[in-house]
Amino acid sequence: xxxxxxxxxxxxxxxxxxxxxxxxxxxxxxxxxxxxxxxxxxxxxxxxxxxxxxxxxxxxxxxxxxxxxxxxxxxxxxxxxxxxxxxxxxxxxxxxxxxxxxxxxxxxxxxxxxxxxxxxxxxxxxxxxxxxxxxxxxxxxxxxxxxxxxxxxxxxxxxxxxxxxxxxxxxxxxxxxxxxxxxxxxxxxxxxxxxxxxxxxxxxxxxxxxxxxxxxxxxxxxxxxxxxxxxxxxxxxxxxxxxxxxxxxxxxxxxxxxxxxxxxxxxxxxxxxxxxxxxxxxxxxxxxxxxxxxxxxxxxxxxxxxxxxxxxxxx
Amino acid sequence: xxxxxxxxxxxxxxxxxxxxxxxxxxxxxxxxxxxxxxxxxxxxxxxxxxxxxxxxxxxxxxxxxxxxxxxxxxxxxxxxxxxxxxxxxxxxxxxxxxxxxxxxxxxxxxxxxxxxxxxxxxxxxxxxxxxxxxxxxxxxxxxxxxxxxxxxxxxxxxxxxxxxxxxxxxxxxxxxxxxxxxxxxxxxxxxxxxxxxxxxxxxxxxxxxxxxxxxxxxxxxxxxxxxxxxxxxxxxxxxxxxxxxxxxxxxxxxxxxxxxxxxxxxxxxxxxxxxxxxx
Numbered sequence: 001x002x003x004x005x006x007x008x009x010x011x012x013x014x015x016x017x018x019x020x021x022x023x024x025x026x027x028x029x030x031x032x033x034x035x036x037x038x039x040x041x042x043x044x045x046x047x048x049x050x051x052x053x054x055x056x057x058x059x060x061x062x063x064x065x066x067x068x069x070x071x072x073x074x075x076x077x078x079x080x081x082x083x084x085x086x087x088x089x090x091x092x093x094x095x096x097x098x099x100x101x102x103x104x105x106x107x108x109x110x111x112x113x114x115x116x117x118x119x120x121x122x123x124x125x126x127x128x129x130x131x132x133x134x135x136x137x138x139x140x141x142x143x144x145x146x147x148x149x150x151x152x153x154x155x156x157x158x159x160x161x162x163x164x165x166x167x168x169x170x171x172x173x174x175x176x177x178x179x180x181x182x183x184x185x186x187x188x189x190x191x192x193x194x195x196x197x198x199x200x201x202x203x204x205x206x207x208x209x210x211x212x213x214x215x216x217x218x219x220x221x222x223x224x225x226x227x228x229x230x231x232x233x234x235x236x237x238x239x240x241x242x243x244x245x246x247x248x249x250x251x252x253x254x255x256x257x258x259x260x261x262x263x264x265x266x267x268x269x270x271x272x273x274x275x276x277x278x279x280x281x282x283x284x285x286x287x288x289x290x291x292x293x294x295x296x297x298x299x300x301x302x303x304x305x306x307x308x309x310x311x312x313x314x315x
Numbered sequence: 316x317x318x319x320x321x322x323x324x325x326x327x328x329x330x331x332x333x334x335x336x337x338x339x340x341x342x343x344x345x346x347x348x349x350x351x352x353x354x355x356x357x358x359x360x361x362x363x364x365x366x367x368x369x370x371x372x373x374x375x376x377x378x379x380x381x382x383x384x385x386x387x388x389x390x391x392x393x394x395x396x397x398x399x400x401x402x403x404x405x406x407x408x409x410x411x412x413x414x415x416x417x418x419x420x421x422x423x424x425x426x427x428x429x430x431x432x433x434x435x436x437x438x439x440x441x442x443x444x445x446x447x448x449x450x451x452x453x454x455x456x457x458x459x460x461x462x463x464x465x466x467x468x469x470x471x472x473x474x475x476x477x478x479x480x481x482x483x484x485x486x487x488x489x490x491x492x493x494x495x496x497x498x499x500x501x502x503x504x505x506x507x508x509x510x511x512x513x514x515x516x517x518x519x520x521x522x523x524x525x526x527x528x529x530x531x532x533x534x535x536x537x538x539x540x541x542x543x544x545x546x547x548x549x550x551x552x553x554x555x556x557x558x559x560x561x562x563x564x565x566x567x568x569x570x571x572x573x574x575x576x577x578x579x580x581x582x583x584x585x586x587x588x589x590x591x592x593x594x
Contacts, residue, residue: 065444
């Protein structure tokens, strides 16, 4: 593998670092939260720019509307909460005020997926990508590590229009280059291969790379593509890889309905019908447990990705 | 502008409202007619705004959000009569391809509209965001927002109410069209909303109660409201749904119903013609 884990870090801290940097580069950048400043790693931004940090209290619907108003006056507000509370709880507000209302709001969505862990299913969302993909023109990002999340945050700040930026709670391997600019809409081929393509997003990208290593030891050449941008989807990179390998595995910390897997299957169905296998949360809620226990229990790891790839090749 | 001039404009706006909803065979005349008088006074006498230099960012001007987004008949008529777009365009209301969408849209480049609304309870939050944006920019102008009393059953209205006080948004002036009616009946029978004045006061807002159909009372309320004193202001306008037409006044039945042709004729006769002319 050409990537090395330089030490585990949480992606939400990548967001916090990116937010601070974005704030230094552009005085229009604001940070809003609904009583989760620390969890969203907004402390450094709030300390350096106290007038540009806006505490909204536990009132996410109002926060979304306030952010839209601020955006109309020319600001670049980031609203931050747990993924469930900044999507499902406020879907109608994001739809009317931000998406239909064309307000330049950035939705910072932390603790996404099952790796939120011990708090259990009420706080774990495996449906947020579906909700945000459904909104016309919404950009949906799900970077894979600390470095990429920091860069994605900077890219989101510069993008003209609403962006959904999804990241997570646990410390995970940090392996992408430190200062690689994030290009919205561009998938990254992380490992070239000939037999099968593993498309992954978020925390599952590292697992996909580990799976590719394991497959290589068994003589299977796996291509790994990081879909840090889920919408707009990089169809060109996807189709080129599908043409080469003829087999696709999609891995994501999200349920089947409306996730990256269905997005990819849709592109392939329209352009180049190709067999697709899915490694995802299927059609389930989460539960309490440590992030590692939950990922293993729900089959969201390198082992299950490798099994899915081998199954496609041998069947 | 003198009261008699406002009265003439308000009469013409009510004619516009009825002719718009009848042409579209849909729309919301009742609440539009209860909020006509104070919206006419606001746009023609009180707000600092200029249709010729309008931009969505609202810099250097007052801004207005229609949180009760179904009140587009009165909103569009007021905007057109102020000069934001040709009065003739009112005839396209709710028709395919129109800029005058059933509820306000910012996707049709209609001058004067700052934000989409219609899903109730959200506009006061957007208005609070505009007010905070103006504070951050050192822009001393005001942000106005119109809510409905039925709409105030939405919890988000009260979230916004808490936020605006906490952030000292004394440049935010909200208005409630307190007509006591909503789709399913009188507000008191549908949701038991209670005393809005007492509620907003307990929320920390400065509350002004005025007669929404008396131009002296309306002017006095606006003068008081514009003198900022460190907290947001809520003007509760006591009003009658369907005001100005006897068979429409004071009942929820005209919230979203359209007069029949003979009823329109009767209503226009009651209102009388004005020198401004119909669209």
